[in-house]
Amino acid sequence: MLYLVGLGLADETDITVRGLEVVKKAERVYLEAYTSILLVEKEKLEAFYGRPVIVADRELVETGSDDILAEADKVDVAFLVVGDPFGATTHTDLVLRARELGIESKVIPNASIMSGIGCTGLQLYNFGQTVSMVFFTETWKPSSYYDRVKENAGLGLHTLVLLDIKVKEQSLENMARGRLIYEPPRFMTVAQCASQMLETEEERQEEVWTADSLAVGAARVGAPDQKLVAGTLKELAEVDMGRPLHSLVLLGKRAHDLEKDYIKQFAVDQATFDAAWQKGGYGTM
């Protein structure tokens, strides 16, 4: 049996009791470690599970899935995924491959950022489609996400923006020389995301948002040191929210008063928040 086990959002204790039972009994335990990360080291997980954990990078999952699935028709294999196994990144390809090989699979759900973002007090009913923000480079600043946010904004809906992470990245030089030397992992911050959004708006000029649009930054959702900040994009572009992982929500105009009361609690500045709410016409759709 292949078990896809959600680990939740923060540390080793966010696994469910059911999930932990599976991990403790599995013959092999893999940890998917390229689309998201837990806030703890692999060694801490191993100590908690009492089991060795094999880190599965993108290459292993995408081209070596048959190694992961080896003998899973006879023994139990646990494939651990930060958040929920079918959350932001789905692992349907692994399940489909298992099925081709005649291997059954079961999913142990857990919190995902896609629902955990409800901790902002913004109602999940009021969210449109989720988008991703990649690290811009000098020459590559994709703005396809802008079109998706525009669709949401047109309906007055909030947009969850998931922020890029780069794990096991090679520099161009090392890649060209075939050297398997990796850069340190990088995680996009709320401030970087807000800045890039302002950059895209400047380029596209369709006023899907402005520097005074309201947004909520969320850091380490579900962890004891979770941090939430509400403010204008201009304010959030300056905010320091500490260690990863970060996410951002662009507020929709259909936002209502209970949502306002909740997020105002953690506004960068209550006066600019109120002014931006008024000026932006929030709560009027």
Place this chain on the structure above:
Amino acid sequence: MLYLVGLGLADETDITVRGLEVVKKAERVYLEAYTSILLVEKEKLEAFYGRPVIVADRELVETGSDDILAEADKVDVAFLVVGDPFGATTHTDLVLRARELGIESKVIPNASIMSGIGCTGLQLYNFGQTVSMVFFTETWKPSSYYDRVKENAGLGLHTLVLLDIKVKEQSLENMARGRLIYEPPRFMTVAQCASQMLETEEERQEEVWTADSLAVGAARVGAPDQKLVAGTLKELAEVDMGRPLHSLVLLGKRAHDLEKDYIKQFAVDQATFDAAWQKGGYGTM
């Protein structure tokens, strides 16, 4: 401290390790039992936690929140919520009330149906806003949900439809006579939801969907007997998916081939599925 603890979707073992630690230590433990239910009895939860559990109905949460919060500035109170505390139903009002009373609160996230629905293989990125479906009566068939689905469908997005539950409901006669006698709980099935959708379409006639539109029914997401069925609304209106809880996803036209491959695995009928996919123009947006 007020802890809002997510219980996940299926049974007592879906609580997280962190959540279980909180429950075992809390002075009082409440279970929110009117917006969703676990698939196990209260007694089983109490045995698992080793603690008595106070069932909190709508009345207690909405008008008796100060009882729940009594002395929570000195002792730990755990408020258990099926799914995630800020999932489909948010409990921001309780947190705001706690704050007014100078009581800190912490949230322990868990799987919510809003992300758990990813088990269908449909990508959460491709979902628009979530809607709710209430039980229609002879004289009350609200169709405001239709407008929301129309907005999603216009963008080619999937819509998650959450299905009504009725707990501690009084008959009109008992209510009129002031008798506190409650009807047995009722849970909407996928078949009822599909039928009601066809009824609304017949009334509204805007072709947001037809009897041949594709949808996915999901029952007991995250439980060992989880069941998924894909088919046309006409087919789903006849399907028996067993015990609660059920949800439904109306497929958006932006659906892509990997999603198709995944849901086709559990199609009611693979031939009608393929025909409906073709005829409906799925995958072309």
